[in-house]
Amino acid sequence: MGNNRLAAALALALGMVIAAWLLADGLVKFKQFERSVEVKGLAEREVPADTAIWPIAFSEAESDLTRLYQSLQGKNAIIINFLQAQGFKPEEISVSAPSITDRQAQDYGSAELANRLRYSGKSVVTVYTRQVDAVRKAMPELAVLGEQGIALNTGDYENRARFLFTGLNALKPAMIEEATRNARQAAEKFAKDSDSSLGKIKRASQGQFSIEDRDGSTAHIKKVRVVSTVDYFLAD
Template sequence: MTPNRFHLTGLGVTLAIGMASAAFILGYQARQAATTGQQSIEVKGLAEKPLTADHGELALTLSGQGATLPEALAALRKQRPQLEQFIQQHQFQKPDIEVDNESFEPVYKKDDEGRQTEQLDYYLARQSYTLHSKDVQRIARTEHDVLQLQEAGLPVSHEPAAYLVSNLEQVKMSLIGAATDNASSRAQEFARHGNVAVGSMRSASQGAFYILPANGQNDNSDDYGGVYDKSTINKLARVVVTVRYNLN
């Protein structure tokens, strides 16, 4: 027998032993539950569904600075037409644009050790424009093209675009049903190996609701009772439920 064939044969034996062991453990646990008077078993169910964002938001902030507050506001207002032209070129209409009021703050000089002093350096004026669209690709293109404004010297910054899903509650309810079905299948498999029967549901609870990037990785954005990724257009919804069934 060649080394490769020997290796494959050994791997097959190992897998067979592993599967047999898993079945034995499941059956043993189910039998233990029945023979020791335990009248129920608890299992977890998982359901996932791919999603595509149907709404996007992009916040742009224009700034201007000056030695006095009037100068800072004048600098801001002078540059505003260039940003508004950029927004119009990307086909955003007035109802799609949320414009904040002008704001300002004094900026103070720092000493050689980086500590803020009481000596005024300049005033910084700001105004934000939040763009909304159901065309998420337009939001993505606009975010990409902001770099052109920055290269041209316009003092504009932006937060990462947010890509949202509008029917999250419907998605959540459908996944709870699918996860419960998955839990039932797991319970039936558990009981089959233990020669017991699964009875009625005793209790059920839902874990966190996750909206993840399509690759399933967690971005640590805590929202909507779990994780809500807003950085990607393509997403993955995930729900885990815990169900306890009576044993017959």
């Protein structure tokens, strides 16, 4: 009876060892069969911006609030006339509500300064246009406004001209195709160098498109970029 139990236990243990060996061998074969390579393909384009947003901001200071508003309105009109003379249409030009600060109420500076120039105001005239070249041509002419007594806030970061590219959807199909093709070429080279053959696609993912300035001095030229990631099966 004891011998039978011992034999059964040995048989069970041997069966478990054999099963484990078969499972391990199956996993190794499975991994070999699933052998793959991950590659990335890049596509880039340089394109001109097709839209410009150009804010022209200026500041004024007055001791009388009514005179401050009148001054802001008068100088807004000068800027609008300047822009129309540069070829911009009325519908491309907008004027924001003025920002007014009461220095006395906020206790800025000395009492003498507060009484003399109690109010300060800022106004912004913005051009939103697809005439990118016209904006670039007009920007150096802003000195004309300074000669007319307008204190422009040209150094403020928020008042910088911005150039946009809005035609991404038209570029997407060709760029995705190019990125995928470049990824395949990289995979084919890897397969050749490793004495393998390239199989089907195991998995593919498309990265996000990015649009950036080409460099710091040419914001009107954009670099469009996308990276595709593709996994290919490999076979001996």
